Amino acid sequence: MYECLFEPVKIGSVEIKNRVAVAPMNMQGDRGGHPTLQYMSFFNARAQGGFGLMTTGSIFCSKESSAEYPFVPYIFPTAFNAGYWTDFAEGVHSQGTGAKLFAQMSPGFGRQTGLPGVRGASPIPFDRDEIVAGYSKQSTSWMKYHVSEYANHLARGVPREMTVEEIHKEEAALVRSAALAILYGFDGIEIHSPHGYLLHEFLSPRSNQRQDEYGGFLRNRARFLLELVAGCRKRMPTVPIVFRVSGMEYQKGGFTADDIKQVAIWCEEEGADAISLSNGSGYDDNLHFFPVTPDNDALIEAHGQTLKKAIKIPVIMAGIHTPAVAEKLVKEKALDMVALGRGAIADPEWPNKVKEGRVKEIVRCTKDNFCTSMAIAGAQGSTRCTQNPNYGKEQYNPAYWPKPMKGAVPETLRKWKPGQNFKIKL
């Protein structure tokens, strides 16, 4: 009945065993920016639950961007945290389920809005009118954004514009960190550009007021993202590269579904292997970031098959919670994969239950957004779910611990030739 969801799909050089992914989600038990046993056990539970692809939440690539949000995990050479990441990637692969693991790399979060109610224990879901009113009152704070001396959603004020030199520095840092992630054992990478964060701010005409080659026309506003895709492709010719964007912005003067279609065409030309579609403009618009409507109707409607017709690379879409909707969309070729965020939190076994015809047993996410409320209220690293009492506590179940490696050493190590001594290129 759900055959299409369980057909394999290729993302670049890597085959994913089915069409069901864990959407990128931060706050899965990392501590001080490092992956922990809990962080790994969260993913191991979902690997065992049948997910074909699992992407981490965003990972920063430089000391400067880490200073912005100290609780976000990071990978860069002087972080000296390689051991945490290799343990993590090997631990996930040791489950032997064939699930692929991608790292979501972010060049920074930029300026996040300081809406009333965002600071402290925010009432969620937010009132849409309050969001819109808050946005228009504070729109000047969106005029410029930046990537160091950060103003984030815990702060207010108008950040200064990022210099071109800083953009190039962050680009080089992301490409280098992406290469490190692959060395640590990830199967692919994703570039984080949705939800009102830094790259989204560049894409959006309402926040991007720059007068240089990174502002103005869409091509200019997309330049930062396109240079990142091209840079990663050049450095890692065979590594799968996904880029994640919001499909729509839902804000006056914001980008449109057509703009994103064009950006997707350009990203494909630069060598991207898949697009991961999310929605909304972040903290200005939590109701599209964490939709409370059924199965992300807005995004499905906005993109339908038009995006699929415009590009050849796979389309991954978040916000689909119902197996029948997921199957129908894949069958009709409106998209290639569904990525479950809160649905994967509520039920780590979603894919297995669907495959085995146990759909009624799925513990459904109620979209009450308790998980995200906790995160926004400052409980980073320890979010909980009103439906799944074991969420956030997977580490206490030995079934989710790393397993001894069986058989041969991983392929990357097997390929190593003695003549390559000291020739790991980063």
Ligand SMILES: Cc1cc2nc3c(=O)[nH]c(=O)nc-3n(C[C@H](O)[C@H](O)[C@H](O)COP(=O)(O)O)c2cc1C
């Ligand atoms: C706790 C939490 C953390 C998230 N962190 C990220 C993130 O780091 N990067 C990202 O691109 N999206 C992030 N998201 C958004 C999800 O990937 C997804 O797009 C969103 O939750 C809507 O899909 P859903 O309806 O399946 O939850 C996060 C969502 C949640 C609930």
